[in-house]
Amino acid sequence: xxxxxxxxxxxxxxxxxxxxxxxxxxxxxxxxxxxxxxxxxxxxxxxxxxxxxxxxxxxxxxxxxxxxxxxxxxxxxxxxxxxxxxxxxxxxxxxxxxxxxxxxxxxxxxxxxxxxxxxxxxxxxxxxxxxxxxxxxxxxxxxxxxxxxxxxxxxxxxxxxxxxxxxxxxxxxxxxxxxxxxxxxxxxxxxxxxxxxxxxxxxxxxxxxxxxxxxxxxxxxxxxxxxxxxxxxxxxxxxxxxxxxxxxxxxxxxxxxxxxxxxxxxxxxxxxxxxxxxxxxxxxxxxxxxxxxxxxxxxxxxxxxxxxxxxxxxxxxxxxxxxxxxxxxxxxxxxxxxxxxxxxxxxxxxxxxxxxxxxxxxxxxxxxxxxxxxxxxxxxxxxxxxxxxxxxxxxxxxxxxxxxxxxxxxxxxxxxxxxxxxxxxxxxxxxxxxxxxxxxxxxxxxxxxxxxxxxxxxxxxxxxxxxxxxxxxxxxxxxxxxxxxxxxxxxxxxxxxxxxxxxxxxxxxxxxxxxxxxxxxxxxxxxxxxxxxxxxxxxxxxxxxxxxxxxxxxxxxxxxxxxxxxxxxxxxxxxxxxxxxxxxxxxxxxxxxxxxxxxxxxxxxxxxxxxxxxxxxxxxxxxxxxxxxxxxxxxxxxxxxxxxxxxxxxxxxxxxxxxxxxxxxxxxxxxxxxxxxxxxxxxxxxxxxxxxxxxxxxxxxxxxxxxxxxxxxxxxxxxxxx
Numbered sequence: 001x002x003x004x005x006x007x008x009x010x011x012x013x014x015x016x017x018x019x020x021x022x023x024x025x026x027x028x029x030x031x032x033x034x035x036x037x038x039x040x041x042x043x044x045x046x047x048x049x050x051x052x053x054x055x056x057x058x059x060x061x062x063x064x065x066x067x068x069x070x071x072x073x074x075x076x077x078x079x080x081x082x083x084x085x086x087x088x089x090x091x092x093x094x095x096x097x098x099x100x101x102x103x104x105x106x107x108x109x110x111x112x113x114x115x116x117x118x119x120x121x122x123x124x125x126x127x128x129x130x131x132x133x134x135x136x137x138x139x140x141x142x143x144x145x146x147x148x149x150x151x152x153x154x155x156x157x158x159x160x161x162x163x164x165x166x167x168x169x170x171x172x173x174x175x176x177x178x179x180x181x182x183x184x185x186x187x188x189x190x191x192x193x194x195x196x197x198x199x200x201x202x203x204x205x206x207x208x209x210x211x212x213x214x215x216x217x218x219x220x221x222x223x224x225x226x227x228x229x230x231x232x233x234x235x236x237x238x239x240x241x242x243x244x245x246x247x248x249x250x251x252x253x254x255x256x257x258x259x260x261x262x263x264x265x266x267x268x269x270x271x272x273x274x275x276x277x278x279x280x281x282x283x284x285x286x287x288x289x290x291x292x293x294x295x296x297x298x299x300x301x302x303x304x305x306x307x308x309x310x311x312x313x314x315x316x317x318x319x320x321x322x323x324x325x326x327x328x329x330x331x332x333x334x335x336x337x338x339x340x341x342x343x344x345x346x347x348x349x350x351x352x353x354x355x356x357x358x359x360x361x362x363x364x365x366x367x368x369x370x371x372x373x374x375x376x377x378x379x380x381x382x383x384x385x386x387x388x389x390x391x392x393x394x395x396x397x398x399x400x401x402x403x404x405x406x407x408x409x410x411x412x413x414x415x416x417x418x419x420x421x422x423x424x425x426x427x428x429x430x431x432x433x434x435x436x437x438x439x440x441x442x443x444x445x446x447x448x449x450x451x452x453x454x455x456x457x458x459x460x461x462x463x464x465x466x467x468x469x470x471x472x473x474x475x476x477x478x479x480x481x482x483x484x485x486x487x488x489x490x491x492x493x494x495x496x497x498x499x500x501x502x503x504x505x506x507x508x509x510x511x512x513x514x515x516x517x518x519x520x521x522x523x524x525x526x527x528x529x530x531x532x533x534x535x536x537x538x539x540x541x542x543x544x545x546x547x548x549x550x551x552x553x554x555x556x557x558x559x560x561x562x563x564x565x566x567x568x569x570x571x572x573x574x575x576x577x578x579x580x581x582x583x584x585x586x587x588x589x590x591x592x593x594x595x596x597x598x599x600x601x602x603x604x605x606x607x608x609x610x611x612x613x614x615x616x617x618x619x620x621x622x623x624x625x626x627x628x629x630x631x632x633x634x635x636x637x638x639x640x641x642x643x644x645x646x647x648x649x650x651x652x653x654x655x656x657x658x659x660x661x662x663x664x665x666x667x668x669x670x671x672x673x674x675x676x677x678x679x680x681x682x683x684x685x686x687x688x689x690x691x692x693x694x695x696x697x698x699x700x701x702x703x704x705x706x707x708x709x710x711x712x713x714x715x716x717x718x719x720x721x722x
Contacts, residue, residue, distance in 0.1 A: 011046050011047075014102065015027050018043065023039055025039065025042065038076045038083075040061060041076050051446065052097050052450070054447050054451075056097075057450075058097070059419065059423060060423060062076075063423070095444060167234050167258070168233075170207045170208060171233065172210070172235070172237070173214070173215045173228070173238070174197045174209070174239075175194070176218065176220075177251075178241040180241045181242065181243050186242070188321075191318070192321065195212055197238065199425065202428070208234070211427075211462065213429075213463065214232060215232070216325065217461045226259055229258025230258075232460060233460070234258055236257060236264075237258050238253065238255055238283075239256065249270070249271050249272065252266070253267060267283075269283075308346075312346055313342075313353070314343070316343035317350065317353045323336045327463060337360050340360060351394055354386045354390070355394065357383045358380045358384035358400045361376045361379055362403050364376050381404060384400050384404055388401055395424045395431075398420050399418065415435060418431040418435045419435070429462070435447075436468075436471070439451060441553045442555050443558070445476075448471065449472050452468045452475075469489075470512045473486070473487075473489040477515055479561050482520075482523050486519045486520070493509075505597065514536075517568070517574075520532055521568035521571050521572045543574060544575050544577055545566050545576045546576060547578065547677065549566055549635075550633050550677065555722060576711070578680060578707055579679070580705075584603075588604050590689070593685065593686060599681065600679065601679055601681070606689070607692035608692055610702075610703050616673065626700070627670075628641035628664070628673040628702075629660055630642065632675065632676040633720060635677075635706055635719075636706040636707075636709060636718065638714065639716070639717055643719050644657055661691075668695055669697065670698060671698045671700055672698065672700065673700045673702055674688040674702065675702035676706070677705050678705040679703050679705070679708075
C-alpha cells in the first residue's frame with residue numbers, strides 16, 4: 001500500500017468528505033463536480049466554521065489580485081448550496097458574509113492511493129502514530145485566522161492573547177538587514193531592502209509575511225532562529241547584510257528554516273544603487289524556488305521599478321521611510337515630512353513619495369497635537385490625489401486614499417480602497433486595520449474583531465497592538481459579551497505604565513477605563529464597578545453618560561450592547577447629564593481658550609450673555625426666532641440651528657463659522673445664539689467670543705448646549721455624519 005503525502009486535513013460533514021490536498025469533494029466516496037472557485041470558497045468556509053467569513057476574505061482568497069463584482073460570489077454560493085443539497089449549511093449573515101453551520105469532523109491522516117480514505121479509524125484502534133499536520137485554516141492567513149501566537153517580543157512579554165500553534169507552511173519574516181559598512185548613515189539603505197522584500201514576499205499567494213515592525217524587534221540582537229520562529233509563529237526567516245564600497249553595494253541574503261536553523265539558500269549580489277529593485281526581485285524568485293512556491297505575475301503593486309532616475313529623490317524617500325519605521329512620534333513625522341517634500345521637489349511624479357507624504361500628514365492629524373491640521377488635511381488630499389493619478393493600483397496610494405476617506409467619515413469609500421489593497425497585498429497590516437476600524441464604526445462588530453485578530457497575527461509586536469486589543473474588547477462589549485470584553489481590556493492594559501499619571505482624555509487608555517467600568521458592572525460585579533468609577537472620577541471628573549455617548553457613531557448607538565454599556569455607566573455612578581448652571585469657579589477670559597472636550601467653562605462670558613434652557617425656549621417661541629449656530633458634534637442639534645463644522649468636513653474654522661453665519665441670516669443688530677455640546681468644552685465659548693470680536697452686539701451663549709437641550713426633552717436632530 002503506497003502512501004501519498006500527509007493530507008493537511010480531511011473534513012467530514014454528513015455524507016460529504018472534503019479533501020484539500022486532492023482538491024475534491026466526495027459524497028459517499030464518489031467525487032462531486034465542483035468548480036475550482038466554488039471548492040476554494042467551501043474550503044475557506046469549512047476551515048473557519050467557528051466564525052463568520054467576510055466577503056473581503058473570500059475575495060482575497062478566491063480572486064487574489066482581481067477586482068470582481070459581488071454577484072460572482074453569489075453565483076458560486078448558490079452553486080455550492082445546490083451541490084450540498086441543503087441551503088442551510090451555508091448561512092448568509094446580512095452585511096457581513098457567510099458561515100458554514102454544518103457539523104464538521106476533522107479526519108486528517110495519510111492519504112492512500114490504492115484505497116478509499118477511511119472516514120474514521122476502526123472502533124477500538126488507536127489513532128495513527130504520526131499526527132496529522134495542522135489544519136489549513138491555520139496555514140492560509142487569507143482565510144482569516146482567529147487564533148495565533150501573540151508575543152510582544154520587544155518587551156519579552158507573552159500576553160496570552162492566543163495559544164501557540166504550528167507555524168503556517170508559507171510563513172516568513174524578513175529580519176532587519178544589517179549594515180556592515182563603516183558608515184552608520186547607510187542604515188536607511190539596509191532598512192529599505194528589508195522593507196521592499198517584506199512587501200514583495202507579501203504578494204506570494206497564500207503567504208503569511210510578518211510586518212516589518214514586529215521583525216524589527218530583532219534588529220541587532222543575536223537570537224537563535226528557532227526562538228524567533230516560535231515568537232513570530234513563522235516557518236522561515238530571511239536575513240542578510242549590506243556593505244557599500246566605492247559606490248557598489250554588496251548584498252548577502254540567506255533563507256533559514258526557523259525550527260531547525262538550517263540554511264536553505266544563500267546568495268550574494270553586487271549592484272549599483274539604482275539596481276536595488278532588480279536584486280530584490282531576484283531574491284524573491286530564489287526564495288520561491290527554494291520553497292517550491294508558485295509565483296504569479298503581480299501588477300505594478302509597488303513602483304520600485306518605476307522610481308525616478310533622480311537618486312537624491314530616492315534617497316530622501318528611503319531616509320523618510322526609515323525614520324517612520326522607528327515610530328510615529330511628532331518629531332519623526334515632521335522629519336519624514338520634510339524629507340518627502342524634498343523628494344517630491346526633485347521628482348514631482350514620484351508616486352510612492354506623494355502617497356507616503358499623504359500618510360504622514362494623516363498621521364499628524366490623527367495622532368499628534370497638530371496646530372495646522374486643516375492645512376495638513378488639504379495637503380494630504382492633494383498628495384494622495386496626485387499619487388492615485390500616477391499609479392491607480394499602487395497599494396501605498398490606494399491605502400492612503402482609504403485612510404483619508406476614513407478620517408473624513410466616508411467608511412464605505414474607505415472599505416472599497418482597503419479591499420482593493422488586500423487584493424494586491426493580502427498581508428497589508430494597514431488595510432486590515434482600516435477595515436477593522438471602519439467595521440467597528442459601522443457596527444459590524446464580529447468583522448472588526450476578526451480583522452483586528454488578523455492584524456495581531458501579522459504584526460505580533462506592533463506598537464499599536466494595545467489600542468487594537470482595546471478595540472476588540474470594545475467590540476465584544478458592544479456585542480453584549482462583557483466577560484469576553486474584560487479579558488481583552490486586561491490584555492490591552494498589560495503594557496500601561498503604573499506611573500499614576502492619568503491618561504490623556506479620550507486617548508485609548510482613557511476609553512479603556514470607561515469601558516472597564518461598564519464591563520465590570522455588566523458581569524454583575526456592582527461593587528467593583530462602583531469602586532473603579534469612584535477612582536476614575538477623581539482623576540477624570542466631569543464625565544457624563546450623554547457626553548460619552550456622542551462619541552459613538554449612529555450605527556453603534558442603535559445596538560442593544562451600546563445601550564447596555566451606557567446604562568452600566570449610569571448604574572456604576574456616572575451622572576446622565578451635566579448641570580448647565582453649575583459654577584466651577586473658572587474665571588472668564590477675554591481671549592479664546594484652547595482646552596479639552598471635558599474642561600469646565602466659566603459661568604459668564606465677556607461681551608455676551610449666557611442664557612439657560614428656559615430662556616432659550618422663550619426666545620425660540622418668538623416670531624421670527626433668533627438664528628442659532630451649533631458648534632457641537634451635531635448629536636442633538638436644535639432643528640432650526642445651523643451646524644457649523646460637522647465631523648467629516650475640513651477647513652479653516654473661522655472661515656466655516658463665517659459661512660455658517662451667512663447661512664443663518666444673522667445680522668449685527670439681532671440676537672444670535674451660540675451653542676455647543678454642553679458646559680464642558682470651550683468650543684462654544686470661543687465661538688461666542690469670536691462673534692463679539694467681529695462686532696455682533698447681541699451674542700447669546702447657550703452654555704448648556706446639546707446636552708442640556710436633550711435633558712430637558714427638547715426636540716433635536718442627530719446630524720452626525722455616521
